[in-house]
Amino acid sequence: MQYPEPVAKLIDGFMHLPGIGEKTATRLAFYTIDMPKDEVQQFAQALNDTKEKLTFCSVCGNITETDPCEICSDPMRDQSQVLVVEQPKDIATMEKMKDYHGLYHVLHGVLSPMEGKGPDDINISSLIKRLQKNETIKEVIIATNATPEGDATAMYLARLLKPAGLKVTRLARGLAVGSDIEYADEMTLFRAVEGRTEM
Numbered sequence: 335m336q337y338p339e340p341v342a343k344l345i346d347g348f349m350h351l352p353g354i355g356e357k358t359a360t361r362l363a364f365y366t367i368d369m370p371k372d373e374v375q376q377f378a379q380a381l382n383d384t385k386e387k388l389t390f391c392s393v394c395g396n397i398t399e400t401d402p403c404e405i406c407s408d409p410m411r412d413q414s415q416v417l418v419v420e421q422p423k424d425i426a427t428m429e430k431m432k433d434y435h436g437l438y439h440v441l442h443g444v445l446s447p448m449e450g451k452g453p454d455d456i457n458i459s460s461l462i463k464r465l466q467k468n469e470t471i472k473e474v475i476i477a478t479n480a481t482p483e484g485d486a487t488a489m490y491l492a493r494l495l496k497p498a499g500l501k502v503t504r505l506a507r508g509l510a511v512g513s514d515i516e517y518a519d520e521m522t523l524f525r526a527v528e529g530r531t532e533m
C-alpha cells in the first residue's frame with residue numbers, strides 16, 4: 335500500500351539516520367503521528383536548530399552556538415593540555431567525567447586508508463597551527479578510540495608532534511579494545527586519563 339505523502343517523507347527521513355531500516359522508520363513515523371502536536375513541533379524545531387544555530391568552533395572544531403566555543407573561551411581551563419578526540423560527542427563524554435580541565439581538539443574522523451581518508455581529510459592541520467601559535471600548550475593527550483584506525487591516527491600524530499618538543503600521551507587501555515569512548519563509564523574514563531602513557 336502507498337502511504338500519504340507526508341508519511342512517506344517522514345519514513346524516508348528516519349531511514350537517513352544510521353542503523354534505521356524501513357521497518358523501524360515506519361514504526362517511528364507512526365509513533366510521531368500519534369505524538370501531541372507541541373511535542374512534534376519542539377522536535378522539528380530542535381532538528382532545524384542544529385543547522386540554524388550550531389556551528390563548529392574555529393579553534394577546536396567542537397559544535398557550538400558561539401565561536402570560539404565555551405571551553406576555548408574559558409580562562410579557567412588548563413591551557414597547557416589539549417585532548418584530541420574523534421568526534422564532538424566525545425567532548426561531552428569527557429566533560430561528564432568532570433576530572434579533565436584542559437582544552438580539546440576534534441579531528442572529525444580518523445585516518446582510514448580503507449575509506450581513502452588521509453591527513454588532509456581530518457582536522458589535523460588546524461591542530462598543528464594551533465600548537466605552533468600557542469606556546470602554553472605542553473601536552474597533547476590523544477583520545478582516539480581503541481580501534482585500528484584510532485591507533486594509527488594516534489601513531490601518526492605522535493610522530494608529527496613529538497619532534498616539536500611536545501609531550502604526547504595516549505589514554506590508558508582501561509578501555510576495551512575496539513571500544514568507543516562513548517561507551518566507557520566515568521570511572522573507566524577517569525582511570526584511562528590518569529593512567530595515560532607517553533607515546
Ligand SMILES: [Zn+2]
Nearest residue numbers: 391394403406
Ligand atoms: Zn573550541
